[in-house]
Amino acid sequence: MGLVSTAVARAVPYLPKSLVRRVSDRYIAGDRVDQAIDVVRDLNERGARATIDVLGEEAADFSAVEATVDLYIHVLNEMDRLRLDSGISVKPTGIGLLIDEERCVAELRRLISHAHSIGRYVRIDMEDSRVTDATLRIFSRLRSEFPRVGAVLQACLRRTPDDAALLVEEGADVRLCKGIYREPKSIAWIDAECVRRNFVRTLEILLKGQGHVGIATHDELLVWDSLEMLRRKRTPRKRYEFQMLLGVDRELEQVLLDRAESLRLYVPFGEAWFEYSSRRLRENPAIAGHVLRGMLRRFDSATRAPTFAPQER
Ligand SMILES: Cc1cc2nc3c(=O)[nH]c(=O)nc-3n(C[C@H](O)[C@H](O)[C@H](O)COP(=O)(O)OP(=O)(O)OC[C@H]3O[C@@H](n4cnc5c(N)ncnc54)[C@H](O)[C@@H]3O)c2cc1C
Structure with missing residues (x-):
């Protein structure tokens, strides 16, 4: 799948927007706030929580940053008005981190x-x-002012168990994921099994602390390992939750919900869906592989002409 994934990833910017849209539809709530809110309402009805992400590229200037922050504030107000069980997730480079760190902190x-x-x-x-240190620095500053703010660690990075130990000392809430960006071998584990082991090792460190832990993966083996560890340690349910991306694995979501596990879905939305999808695919062709496999599965099981429309999920 490697070469094919890379070819698909490179071709994305040249594919018709309508085709990319039909493929990415399943992973993105829509262009508008009300569409994201509808998705969150459905998730809440199924017993899952959400975190809404406004799609966007690295901010070009601070007028773009202000517009993004205003949009997030509107999203927060809508969640509040409708009493939805959801928070937000925000990317520091969308808030100007690469332009001016102090202004990014202010926004x-x-x-x-x-x-x-x-x-x-x-x-x-x-x-x-490029921004790991700055992001952790910003997080620590803001967390000292506001308790309801959380960090993210990526198991692909070799430094992550050390970062986890520091965050545990601070009592911070942490989401643990594998990490979506392709990083050089000098700083990252490349082998999938090493990334898994680093995930499990980091989870063990995080569970020693008092902070809340978000276990963000669709990797069945990691879900299984995590459940085993949580059971072994008799970790109370209020200390952790599982987290998944919208549209990736509805069946695994349901397996966790049926076990009365706490589950949060990451719900991206926004007008920048095309740039976001293209950039993600270019950055990490493995995602093109996942998408391609999904499309082929749908192609396989179709009894009529193939459709790229989102699966009923
Ligand atoms: C809630 C949440 C928040 C995240 N936040 C961040 C973050 O802040 N920073 C960051 O770097 N990364 C983030 N990620 C992405 C994460 O790092 C991984 O890239 C992604 O979750 C895939 O890794 P995996 O653990 O699911 O394992 P994988 O082995 O990559 O995937 C397991 C299976 O899930 C399916 N799958 C996984 N991802 C996709 C996809 N995108 N499309 C279709 N199928 C897929 C495939 O079938 C695959 O076989 C987040 C992930 C989640 C779930």
Whole structure:
């Protein structure tokens, strides 16, 4: 699948937008706030929580940043008005981290203090290794002002168990994921099994602390390993939750919900869906492989002409 995935990833910017849209539909709630809110309402009805992400590229200037923060504030107000069980996830480079760190902190503070005033949670997503240190630095500053803010660690990075130990000392809430960005071998585990072991090792460290842990994966073996560890340690359910991306594995979602596990879905939406999908596919062709496999499965089982429409999920 490697070469094919890379070819698909490279071809994405040249594919018709309508085709990319039909493929990415399953993973993205829509262009508009009301569409994201509808998806969250459905998830809440199924017993899952959500975190909404406004899709966007690295901000080009601070007028774009202000617009993004205003949109997030609107999303928060809608969640509050409709009493939805959801927080938000925000990417620091979309809030200007690569332009000016102090202004980025100021804009994040504006956003988080609004969220805080209505009792909503903000997760600061982790991006590529250019910004790992800055993101953790910003997180620690903002967490000292607002308790309802969380960090993310990526199991693919070799440094992650050490970062986890520091965050545990701070009592921080952490989402643990594998990491979506392709990083050099000098700083990252490349072998999939090493990434898994680093995930399990980091989870063990995080569970020693007092903070809440988000176990963000669709990897069945990791879900299984995590459940085993949680059972062995008799970890109370309020200390952790499982997290998944919208549209990836509805069956695994249901397996966890049926076990009365807490589950949160990451719900991206926004007008920048095309740029987001293309960039993600270019950055990590493995995702093109997942998407391609999904499309072929649908192709296989179709009894009529193949459709790329989202599966009923
Ligand atoms: C809630 C949540 C928040 C995240 N936040 C961040 C973050 O802040 N920073 C960051 O770097 N990464 C983030 N990620 C992405 C994460 O790092 C991984 O890239 C992604 O979850 C895939 O890894 P996996 O553990 O599911 O294992 P994999 O082995 O990659 O996937 C397991 C199975 O899930 C399916 N699958 C996984 N991803 C996709 C996909 N995108 N499309 C279709 N099928 C897929 C495939 O069938 C695959 O076989 C987040 C993931 C989740 C679930």
